[in-house]
Every structure is written in structure tokens, then in C-alpha cells.
Amino acid sequence: MSFRPAPLPDNPFDDTAFRAEVHFTHESGFHHVVPAFWKIPMDLVDEGHREQEKPRPESAFYVRYRPQKPGTYAATLVATWEEDTRHTVSVPLSPLQVTGAPWDDYVRIDPTDPRFFTINGDFFWPVGINFHSITDIRAQERIGHPGTPMRGTQSYAAYLKRFAAGGGTAAEIWLSNWNLALEWRHDWPGYKGLGRYAQGNAARLDAILDLAYEFGIRINLVINNHGQVSERTNREWDDNPYHINNGGFLDRARDYFRDEQAFYYQQRYRRYLVARYADHPALLGWKLSSEINLTAGGRQDLRDWHEEASRHLAAIDTYGHPITTHWSGDYRTPDRVIVQQEGIDYVCINAYLRRRRDDRNLPHHLWLSTQDPRGNRGLGQFGKPILVTEYGGSHMAASREQLLRDHSIGPWVALVAGHAGSPMFWWFEWIDQHDLWRPYQAVQQFLDQEDLRDQQARATLLEVADPWWAAAWVRPGRILGYLVNIEWANGDTLSGAENVSILLGNDIAAGAMILEWWCAHTGAPTERHRINHSGGALSITLSEAREHHAFKLWRIDATP
Known part of the structure; x- marks a missing residue:
């Protein structure tokens, strides 16, 4: 009306x-x-x-x-x-x-297993990419691909259509000043200054959400990018409409997180976003900020700000969309006080590698994100959905071959490590321009009819000989597993196939089971065997192991 x-x-x-x-x-x-x-x-x-x-x-x-x-x-x-x-x-x-049947097509935190998402009661494991903007200059410089023309909804329509056809079901989009922000300094094209919202971008966001929903894609919507309130990293503070030189009232970016008048304008902005977009089922959730630790906010200011912002947003959003925030670095960076706040429904992190500074590989890194037992650092301990929303090489990219391997490996490790969805690859233009969507299709086909939710379900690291790495998501009667050659994951060329055995456990109850091996590149089953286990230790063997594989093992009397 x-x-x-x-x-x-x-x-x-x-x-x-x-x-x-x-x-x-x-x-x-x-x-x-x-x-x-x-x-x-x-x-x-x-x-x-x-x-x-x-x-x-x-x-x-x-x-x-x-x-x-x-x-x-x-x-x-x-x-x-x-x-x-x-x-x-x-x-x-x-x-x-x-009239009609009751309807609830919104993404929710699952009430029975709050480590995961649900839609209308059905399990939802988002498979996604980071479409933070239409083009990315850093990616062009580091990877060497051409930039995508800035054609607004036309560009996003093309991205979303190809992404959906490739198996994608979720994406992140930023309300940044170079993309879809509704508020920025008044002398920039399309913007009207503080407290007056850009109607061109507002209309574009309407259209993009409609397109996303049409293609079955949910959007992790970033309300603020970190540079907007940073005077150092990716600094954009000098152009922020809150700045006193641009018609605002703040001199320092840190005051954005503690000034009462700033809170008032932020509440107005959130109220407009909720009024215009909260009814849309394409909205996966509200991300308060990207890389909040790179802003000018102090530790206690950021804690207080998250409490206030999440409380206000939840109070005005009739539809109850989940709320999150995000940290740069890796899983060790998040402030655990903020992670545990009641108003933060799920947690977003980065998973870039620093290959020259340590010997980490991507499977190890993504596994530790949720499962690191040292000092209780793994984020899985908080019982909330964990999403990696930036990864792929280092934050300055990597060789194309390495990026291809990271892109292929990431979803599988996230699955067995108990992440709430696939990690979102940062270098999206390159993936799109070269039609490299296959990893999304592969993991989607593997997960078809699967459900990771169960209060007893857990991530388990499996015993396998070097240089292989194996882990599984285990719930009663069913195992989803992943096997990867770490040398291949780190960029080496393998000479041929190997015979690889994985120890699943030393005290496995007797019974009949079905073992399926899957190609992790294509998402298709390759072998199927019946196992009549007499009890005790149980190992499974793949005779022609190359690069990486997935497997399913279930008891014949168990339901999927």
C-alpha cells in the first residue's frame, strides 16, 4: 500500500x-x-x-x-x-x-540444532560466493582478469543467473559507496548526504533481491563495509557523510561507535532498511559490518555498539532475520564477548592463508576454524552457525592454479568441519568469467537429501597416512566424509593414483553398512560397496585415490 x-x-x-x-x-x-x-x-x-x-x-x-x-x-x-x-x-x-497455506520461506537459525540454518523447517546449507560489488580492482591487479562493466542490476542479473545455474544458493552483497549504499556524501553521484537515502540504489537493491529469490539465492546483506568508518585500513572516513567536513557532525571515525547522535542516524538507516527490505525472503541475514576489527572502534565501544545495534535491529524486524557481524584475519580474531552476545545469531569470518608465514593449508585452516581445541579457540564451541564469507589464497590472491584448488576444496572441508555453509570465495569475477562454478554443483549434488542437523552430530578428524587428510561429519547411523591429498592442496602435481585407507574408529558397533565413494570434482558417485562389519576397528579403502574424494557411509537400517 x-x-x-x-x-x-x-x-x-x-x-x-x-x-x-x-x-x-x-x-x-x-x-x-x-x-x-x-x-x-x-x-x-x-x-x-x-x-x-x-x-x-x-x-x-x-x-x-x-x-x-x-x-x-x-x-x-x-x-x-x-x-x-x-x-x-x-x-x-x-x-x-x-488465503492459502501457512508460509515461512525465510532463513532461520534451526531451533533444534542452532549450528545450522533452516527454511520452513527444512535443512539449508548455503553454498555461496562473495558478490561484494560488481567489479574488484584488486582482483584485476592480482589475478589479471578484465573488469566487469558497472551496469547495476544488469550486471547482477547476469551474475546471479550464471551462479544459480552453477549450483549456488547464497551470496554476500555489500552496501558500499561504490556499490549499493543508500547513504553517502551529498556531492557524489546518486547520493544526497546524511539521512537522505539514495533512491537509485534503493531501487537496484529491490530488483537484485527479486532476482536472487527468482533464482533460489539468499543474500547475506552487509549494511556497512569497514572502510566507511576507518581512518587507516581501506579508509573512506574522509568521504563519510557523518564526517564534519561532509555536512555531518563527527571529526573522528571512532565516534561513530559511541556518539548518541550517530546512534540516532544509524537507527534511522536501519529502520529504512527494515521497512523496505525485511519482508523479502531473499534476505539471508543482516551483517552489521564487514571486518569490524578494521574499523576505528575500540574494543569496548564495539562490544557496546553490537549490543545496541543488534537489539535495535531485532526489535524492528517483524520477520526475525538472523543478525551477524564479521572479522578479518581468521577464526582467532573474533572478540569472543561479541560472538557470545544474544543478538549475534551467526558468526562470519575470513579464512585467507598466510603461506609464507606458516605451514597452514586450507583443510587444516578451515577445520581449526570450528574445531581448534587449543585454548578453546575453535568457534564451534559457541553453538552458533559459522560462515566463512571471504577466502581464496591470501588476501592478495594467489596463483590461478592455487586459487582453483582452494575454490574446489573449501566447500568440502567446511561441510565435514561443521560450518553452517560453504565458504564464500572472494575472487568472484574470475570464477564468473571462466565459468568455474563446478565445485558448487559438486557439493550440492553430494548434499542432496542430506541433513547435517542432529544434537549428537559432530565433526571428527580421521586417521589416514600422510600426505592425506581426512575428516567426517558424523551423526547416528550416517557419516559424510572427505579425503584430500595435502600436497595437491598446496599446489604440487601428483604422479598418479594411490591406495589409501582411512581408519573410521576402533570401536564401531557391528552391522551392515553401505559405503559410497564420490568424485569431489564432479559430485558424482564412483563406487558403492556393502560392508558387513563384525564390530571393533573399521577402515575403508579407496584403491585409486587422486587429489580429493568424498564418501558416504550409512547403516542399512538408518534413515538418511
């Missing part, structure tokens, strides 16, 4: 001058409050080399609501003006009649 109030406020984005919301009350008694938002409809015109935004005349306040339950909803519009004297009007609306 839409409406235009009279009088119309000078700044319709300022909810202290005017705010409106619709109260929906279901016949059973539950109640939802949905904020209205100001929208200038835009035509997004493809001009070949760019996308041009052209406003249409029907600007108004809009309300978006997606009921999840059939029945009758009473509806009341409540509008408040506060520019001169406070004045509130309540307008009863026609009842909303909803």
Missing part, C-alpha cells in the same frame, strides 16, 4: 519529523507493526555501458507486509507529525484477507 500525507514533511526520510506504520492484528491475536518508508519509484534504464536511474512522479510512503499465516488481519495506519507540535492520526484500513 502507499499514501502521501498532508502536510508532506520537508525530509520524508526523517522519522522524527514524520513517521508512519501499519499495525496488523491477526484474528488469533498476534500483532505486527510494519514501518512505512518513503520511496521515489525509479526506472532503471540500461544504456549499454551503464545503468541510468530515472525517477517517476508517483513518490509516496509505502508499506510492505508479507503475511505468513492465512486468516483475517485488522489493519490500522498510525501517522505522527512532530515538526511543530506532535500530532498523531490513526486510520482504520480495510481488513486484510489472506
Whole structure:
């Protein structure tokens, strides 16, 4: 629904001058409050080399609501003006009649096993990539591929279509000033300054979410990138609209995380995002910031800020999307105090390697992200979904051959290490330009009809001879495993196939089982055997082991 109030406020984005919301009350008694938002409809015109935004005349306040339950909803519009004297009007609306079956297509934290996600009760293990922006200059410089033309929704439409066809189901997108931010300094094209939201980018985000949902992709939406509030790393603070030189009121970036007036503007921004986008089922979750440890915020300021921001966002989001934040470095970087906060529903980290500084390899690194027992550093101890949202070589890339191997290995290790989804590869343009989507299809085919959830399920490191590495996700009656040659993972060329045995355990109960070996490159089964185990130690053997493989083992009387 839409409406235009009279009088119309000078700044319709300022909810202290005017705010409106619709109260929906279901016949059973539950109640939802949905904020209205100001929208200038835009035509997004493809001009070949760019996308041009052209406003249409029907600007108004809009309300978006997606009921999840059939029945009758009473509806009341409540509008408040506060520019001169406070004045509130309540307008009863026609009842909303909803038919059909109950519906809940939103990503949730699973209530029975909160290490994972669910959609409408079904297991959801997102397989994704990081589409942080349309093009990436650093990637062009380090990998040597051409840049993608900045064509707005046209570029994202092409990415998402190819990604979905390649097996992808989740992606990260940043609201950065060079991509889809709604707020930046007023003298930059498309932006209007602090507290006035860019309607061209807002329309693009509408379209991108629609496209993502059409293709079965969920979006991890980054509200702020770290450079916006950094004076050092990827610094963009000098151009931030909060900066006093750009019409704002802050001199130092650190004050973004502790100034009351800054909190007020951040709440306005979040309210607009919720009003306009929270109804969309394509939204996987809200990421408060990328690489929060690279911002100017001090430790205690960041702890307090996360408490306030997550609490406010959860309070206004009727649909209950999960909320997260993100750290650079690796799994050792996150502030455990923030990780444990009630308002942080899942945790996002990086998994870049520093090959010259230590002997880590990607399987070891991703495994430790959740399972490191030293000093209880593994993030799996917190019982929340863990997502790697940046990885692939080092933060400055690697050789193409090494990136290919990291891209292929990452999803498999994440699966057996108990991650909540596949790690998101950073170097997305290169993957897209060379049609390198196969790892997503492979792991998706392997996971078809599988469900990792079970309170007794655990990640287990398996015994295997060097240079092989093996691990498995084990739940009662079923094992999903992965085997990889570490020399190959680190870039060596292998001479041929090997005979490899994996010890699954020394005290395995007797019974009949089925063993399936899978090609980890193609995601297709290659061998199937029946095992009649008499009890005790159990090993499985692959006679032609090359590079990496996956396997499934289940008891014949067990359900998938």
C-alpha cells in the first residue's frame, strides 16, 4: 500500500519529523507493526555501458507486509507529525484477507540444532560466493582478469543467473559507496548526504533481491563495509557523510561507535532498511559490518555498539532475520564477548592463508576454524552457525592454479568441519568469467537429501597416512566424509593414483553398512560397496585415490 500525507514533511526520510506504520492484528491475536518508508519509484534504464536511474512522479510512503499465516488481519495506519507540535492520526484500513497455506520461506537459525540454518523447517546449507560489488580492482591487479562493466542490476542479473545455474544458493552483497549504499556524501553521484537515502540504489537493491529469490539465492546483506568508518585500513572516513567536513557532525571515525547522535542516524538507516527490505525472503541475514576489527572502534565501544545495534535491529524486524557481524584475519580474531552476545545469531569470518608465514593449508585452516581445541579457540564451541564469507589464497590472491584448488576444496572441508555453509570465495569475477562454478554443483549434488542437523552430530578428524587428510561429519547411523591429498592442496602435481585407507574408529558397533565413494570434482558417485562389519576397528579403502574424494557411509537400517 502507499499514501502521501498532508502536510508532506520537508525530509520524508526523517522519522522524527514524520513517521508512519501499519499495525496488523491477526484474528488469533498476534500483532505486527510494519514501518512505512518513503520511496521515489525509479526506472532503471540500461544504456549499454551503464545503468541510468530515472525517477517517476508517483513518490509516496509505502508499506510492505508479507503475511505468513492465512486468516483475517485488522489493519490500522498510525501517522505522527512532530515538526511543530506532535500530532498523531490513526486510520482504520480495510481488513486484510489472506488465503492459502501457512508460509515461512525465510532463513532461520534451526531451533533444534542452532549450528545450522533452516527454511520452513527444512535443512539449508548455503553454498555461496562473495558478490561484494560488481567489479574488484584488486582482483584485476592480482589475478589479471578484465573488469566487469558497472551496469547495476544488469550486471547482477547476469551474475546471479550464471551462479544459480552453477549450483549456488547464497551470496554476500555489500552496501558500499561504490556499490549499493543508500547513504553517502551529498556531492557524489546518486547520493544526497546524511539521512537522505539514495533512491537509485534503493531501487537496484529491490530488483537484485527479486532476482536472487527468482533464482533460489539468499543474500547475506552487509549494511556497512569497514572502510566507511576507518581512518587507516581501506579508509573512506574522509568521504563519510557523518564526517564534519561532509555536512555531518563527527571529526573522528571512532565516534561513530559511541556518539548518541550517530546512534540516532544509524537507527534511522536501519529502520529504512527494515521497512523496505525485511519482508523479502531473499534476505539471508543482516551483517552489521564487514571486518569490524578494521574499523576505528575500540574494543569496548564495539562490544557496546553490537549490543545496541543488534537489539535495535531485532526489535524492528517483524520477520526475525538472523543478525551477524564479521572479522578479518581468521577464526582467532573474533572478540569472543561479541560472538557470545544474544543478538549475534551467526558468526562470519575470513579464512585467507598466510603461506609464507606458516605451514597452514586450507583443510587444516578451515577445520581449526570450528574445531581448534587449543585454548578453546575453535568457534564451534559457541553453538552458533559459522560462515566463512571471504577466502581464496591470501588476501592478495594467489596463483590461478592455487586459487582453483582452494575454490574446489573449501566447500568440502567446511561441510565435514561443521560450518553452517560453504565458504564464500572472494575472487568472484574470475570464477564468473571462466565459468568455474563446478565445485558448487559438486557439493550440492553430494548434499542432496542430506541433513547435517542432529544434537549428537559432530565433526571428527580421521586417521589416514600422510600426505592425506581426512575428516567426517558424523551423526547416528550416517557419516559424510572427505579425503584430500595435502600436497595437491598446496599446489604440487601428483604422479598418479594411490591406495589409501582411512581408519573410521576402533570401536564401531557391528552391522551392515553401505559405503559410497564420490568424485569431489564432479559430485558424482564412483563406487558403492556393502560392508558387513563384525564390530571393533573399521577402515575403508579407496584403491585409486587422486587429489580429493568424498564418501558416504550409512547403516542399512538408518534413515538418511
